[in-house]
Amino acid sequence: MEEKITNGTPATEALGQSGNGRLAQAGRVTPLVAGVALSAWSISRRNWPGAAAGVAGGYLAYRALARLRPYRLSVVVGQTINKPIEEVYRYCRDPRNWPVFMKHLEHARSGSGNPRSSGLRSQGHELIRWNTDVEQERENEQIGWLSAEDSPVYTRGVARFQKAPGNRGTELRVALYFEAPSGPLGHALMLALGRDPEQQAREGLRALKAMLEAGEIPTIEGQPHGSRGVTGRMKRAMYRETQVTAPRAA
Amino acid sequence: MKALCWQGKEKLTVENVDDPRILNPRDAIVKITRSAICGSDLHLYDGYIPTMEPGDILGHEFMGEVVEVGPGVSDLKVGDRVVVPFTIACGNCYFCEQQLWSLCDNSNPNAWLPEKLYGYSPSGLFGYSHMMGGYAGGQAQYARVPYADVGPIKVPEQLSDEQVLFLSDIFPTGYMAAENGDIKQGDVVAVWGCGPVGQFAIRSAYMLGAERVIAIDLVPERLDMADRGHAQIVDYGKTDDIVEVLKQMTAGRGPDVCIDAVGLEAHGHGLPGLYDVAKQRLKLSFDRPTVLRECIQACRKGGTVSIPGVYGGFLDKIPFGAAFNKGLKFRMGQTHMMRYMRPLLERIERSEIDPSFVITHRITLDDVPDMYRIFRDKQEGCIKCVIDPWREGQMQLAA
Numbered sequence: 175m176e177e178k179i180t181n182g183t184p185a186t187e188a189l190g191q192s193g194n195g196r197l198a199q200a201g202r203v204t205p206l207v208a209g210v211a212l213s214a215w216s217i218s219r220r221n222w223p224g225a226a227a228g229v230a231g232g233y234l235a236y237r238a239l240a241r242l243r244p245y246r247l248s249v250v251v252g253q254t255i256n257k258p259i260e261e262v263y264r265y266c267r268d269p270r271n272w273p274v275f276m277k278h279l280e281h282a283r284s285g286s287g288n289p290r291s292s293g294l295r296s297q298g299h300e301l302i303r304w305n306t307d308v309e310q311e312r313e314n315e316q317i318g319w320l321s322a323e324d325s326p327v328y329t330r331g332v333a334r335f336q337k338a339p340g341n342r343g344t345e346l347r348v349a350l351y352f353e354a355p356s357g358p359l360g361h362a363l364m365l366a367l368g369r370d371p372e373q374q375a376r377e378g379l380r381a382l383k384a385m386l387e388a389g390e391i392p393t394i395e396g397q398p399h400g401s402r403g404v405t406g407r408m409k410r411a412m413y414r415e416t417q418v419t420a421p422r423a424a
Numbered sequence: 425m426k427a428l429c430w431q432g433k434e435k436l437t438v439e440n441v442d443d444p445r446i447l448n449p450r451d452a453i454v455k456i457t458r459s460a461i462c463g464s465d466l467h468l469y470d471g472y473i474p475t476m477e478p479g480d481i482l483g484h485e486f487m488g489e490v491v492e493v494g495p496g497v498s499d500l501k502v503g504d505r506v507v508v509p510f511t512i513a514c515g516n517c518y519f520c521e522q523q524l525w526s527l528c529d530n531s532n533p534n535a536w537l538p539e540k541l542y543g544y545s546p547s548g549l550f551g552y553s554h555m556m557g558g559y560a561g562g563q564a565q566y567a568r569v570p571y572a573d574v575g576p577i578k579v580p581e582q583l584s585d586e587q588v589l590f591l592s593d594i595f596p597t598g599y600m601a602a603e604n605g606d607i608k609q610g611d612v613v614a615v616w617g618c619g620p621v622g623q624f625a626i627r628s629a630y631m632l633g634a635e636r637v638i639a640i641d642l643v644p645e646r647l648d649m650a651d652r653g654h655a656q657i658v659d660y661g662k663t664d665d666i667v668e669v670l671k672q673m674t675a676g677r678g679p680d681v682c683i684d685a686v687g688l689e690a691h692g693h694g695l696p697g698l699y700d701v702a703k704q705r706l707k708l709s710f711d712r713p714t715v716l717r718e719c720i721q722a723c724r725k726g727g728t729v730s731i732p733g734v735y736g737g738f739l740d741k742i743p744f745g746a747a748f749n750k751g752l753k754f755r756m757g758q759t760h761m762m763r764y765m766r767p768l769l770e771r772i773e774r775s776e777i778d779p780s781f782v783i784t785h786r787i788t789l790d791d792v793p794d795m796y797r798i799f800r801d802k803q804e805g806c807i808k809c810v811i812d813p814w815r816e817g818q819m820q821l822a823a
Binding site: 254256342343373376377380383384387388389390391392393394395396397398399400401402403405406409 | 425427429430431432437439441442443444445447448449450477478479480481496512514515516517518521529530531532533535536548557558559560564568570571
């Protein structure tokens with residue numbers, strides 16, 4: 175039994191701001207008001223502090239406005255995989271393989287047997303829900319998907335499979351579209367998809383190709399290295415790198 | 425384990441680091457018995473290669489004994505004695521199937537990096553910056569070898585480590601440079617750079633049918649070694665115009681094949697040389713293509729320029745008009761190792777060549793930081809040094 179998730183339920187509250195509460199609304203509006211006020215004040219001054227305030231105010235207002243807009247993302251990526259179409263198609267169609275190219279999102283199901291109401295979650299919060307796993311399916315040609323009407327985030331996409339020229343295997347092209355309303359859901363989606371969603375999609379497809387061709391995904395995570403020094407440690411903090419192979423104490 | 429770590433331009437340290445472990449099913453762990461320093465490692469030492477991080481372990485020419493295999497490796501077992509190629513290849517992508525092993529699609533975990541610079545990513549390499557995969561290298565006591573069922577080759581008991589170590593890089597590289605020249609019986613081949621790769625290119629050129637090989641370098645002991653390989657030597661330091669010298673040596677034709685075994689840190693002369701150095705210092709270019717320019721000018725019409733020398737970025741002032749109007753052919757790239765290792769091992773087994781002739785120094789890991797400088801500055805007659813990573817202390821750095 176799946177609870178309908180809307181703004182204001184515990185799941186989204188945990189994301190930081192419940193969508194319609196007064197506190198949340200205040201939290202969205204305050205930076206906008208502050209930004210506009212700062213900018214207005216700065217225009218009346220004609221000195222450097224005024225200019226600095228203008229820049230700060232303008233930036234605050236921009237950030238506030240950005241959060242008020244819906245989040246939209248459209249991505250098209252492709253990869254050629256040195257395997258026959260049937261094999262590539264079968265691999266992609268099997269939800270057990272989806273973690274290979276969907277690192278950042280966990281796929282979870284509810285209901286038993288025939289997949290109904292499956293969804294994608296990020297860090298425990300459901301972001302996308304489908305009524306069926308796939309739409310517009312043509313075996314060895316195409317897999318499409320469309321989110322359910324009550325899905326928190328709207329998404330649609332299609333993967334097309336074509337024989338590559340010569341003996342090169344399969345050309346796989348994927349087009350994805352995401353749209354999330356403003357506020358915490360859009361923000362959560364952005365966090366889940368990472369700083370550069372197009373890169374995420376490209377890397378996902380690359381990982382898929384490596385699994386199908388080489389049976390594994392190339393990695394150096396966990397390999398030894400010497401002391402990273404000051405810059406290295408700084409970068410580690412900046413990139414929030416959690417996996418560290420520390421040099422042994424001499 | 426002990427490992428040689430890059431810490432910055434001209435800064436190397438020998439540190440105590442974790443032992444490598446199996447990370448993927450097709451990995452193997454090799455206990456390294458012998459390793460070497462490559463001329464291209466000097467580009468890392470001099471800071472010309474971007475995307476290096478302090479703590480990265482260097483080294484890509486190594487061999488040893490298999491001590492652990494992952495569940496996906498079937499044709500190697502613990503105890504096998506292997507030489508490991510410096511390129512990493514999966515064996516199943518389009519490029520591997522076409523024998524273009526150094527262009528493997530599936531061995532660079534950071535493929536997006538060179539994609540930004542080059543359009544597409546070549547294969548991963550051991551110990552050669554994060555752009556090329558960031559793999560920990562072989563100037564250490566152990567190494568993790570990915571796709572171990574594709575790369576490493578087993579070597580017979582009766583050949584010593586020193587006889588087979590150079591199958592890991594420089595012998596196949598020199599050989600591919602000569603093969604890329606499309607040498608026909610009776611051809612004249614000019615080789616710029618008598619470092620180890622050039623030395624193997626000279627001998628390979630003769631193996632492939634060259635009638636005369638002209639070897640060009642600045643350093644006396646390298647010219648001597650080339651002379652012992654039956655090359656006609658030209659001292660680059662004593663000539664102002666190498667193109668004219670080559671024209672005279674070939675009675676007005678120019679060499680049929682020109683091999684650039686020098687790459688991006690070429691020594692130039694005069695104003696053009698200064699120009700290249702200045703641009704590099706100002707970070708306006710990665711590479712100093714003096715030798716490439718000379719190869720293009722000197723090559724006969726319709727000839728081939730073969731480039732094993734490493735280049736990284738954008739080149740400047742290349743006489744492309746000369747190249748076009750003379751109808752030159754260019755062949756280049758990182759060595760397609762797996763194509764050559766077995767055939768060249770067979771040549772060594774048949775005693776056609778003993779690659780250990782290039783060795784001038786035998787050292788320990790602790791010697792290595794100093795050795796990079798000696799190697800780069802061509803002091804002490806250094807041409808090639810071999811590292812025993814298990815030997816303790818510091819040896820006096822003489823053969």
